[in-house]
Amino acid sequence: MGGRLARVARTWLVVLGVALGGAALPASPAAAHNSLTGSVPKDGARVASAPKQIELRFLATPDPSAIKITVAGPDGVPASGGEPTISGKRVSVPFTPGPAGEYTVAYQVASADGHQASGKVTFTLTTGAATATPSADAPPTTVPPTSPAAEPTSAPTADATSSASLEPAASRSADDGGAGLWWAIGAVVVLGALGGGLLLRRRSARRG
Numbered sequence: 001m002g003g004r005l006a007r008v009a010r011t012w013l014v015v016l017g018v019a020l021g022g023a024a025l026p027a028s029p030a031a032a033h034n035s036l037t038g039s040v041p042k043d044g045a046r047v048a049s050a051p052k053q054i055e056l057r058f059l060a061t062p063d064p065s066a067i068k069i070t071v072a073g074p075d076g077v078p079a080s081g082g083e084p085t086i087s088g089k090r091v092s093v094p095f096t097p098g099p100a101g102e103y104t105v106a107y108q109v110a111s112a113d114g115h116q117a118s119g120k121v122t123f124t125l126t127t128g129a130a131t132a133t134p135s136a137d138a139p140p141t142t143v144p145p146t147s148p149a150a151e152p153t154s155a156p157t158a159d160a161t162s163s164a165s166l167e168p169a170a171s172r173s174a175d176d177g178g179a180g181l182w183w184a185i186g187a188v189v190v191l192g193a194l195g196g197g198l199l200l201r202r203r204s205a206r207r208g
Helices: 002-024 158-207
Strands: 036-040 053-058 068-072 085-087 090-094 101-110 116-125
Touching: 036 116, 053 068, 053 101, 068 090, 090 101
Parallel strands: none
Antiparallel strands: 036 053, 053 090, 068 101, 085 090, 101 116
């Protein structure tokens, strides 16, 4: 009986020693390193309605100073609308949807031991971002009427031209007639004086 109890006691001591030894060992690298546990949208998902943001969930809280997330759409066009935000073990980044196609979310975070963990998540957007189209109820655009061209001024009539051309001529005729009359009177006076002088000379010659 005593031998049996001794064997049982030794067995329990071995089990206790293994348990204590395991507890004393350092944490495994898997427990120290960070890793991705999930995402929204899920990796490989197909979504018809574009989310406002993309969320990544990690095993441990990422270091805010050592996290990098990029989102790229078809043809590598950037589709991230801002800086990532951290809430516990979750990291969110605004999403700017573009055309339909596959989108890739690449991440890089730091673990508690300083180890860098990186990877990517892909999802497919089946409906592209809507483009602005004119509404059917919108009033049609109207083109402002052009101002009518100024009507050309009427050409002077023949009567106006005649009167304009005749009035200066009549004035010139009147002026010319008045000047000629004075010249005629002056000529008559001169001729009369000459005639009177000749007549006086003849009378003087006869008397002498």
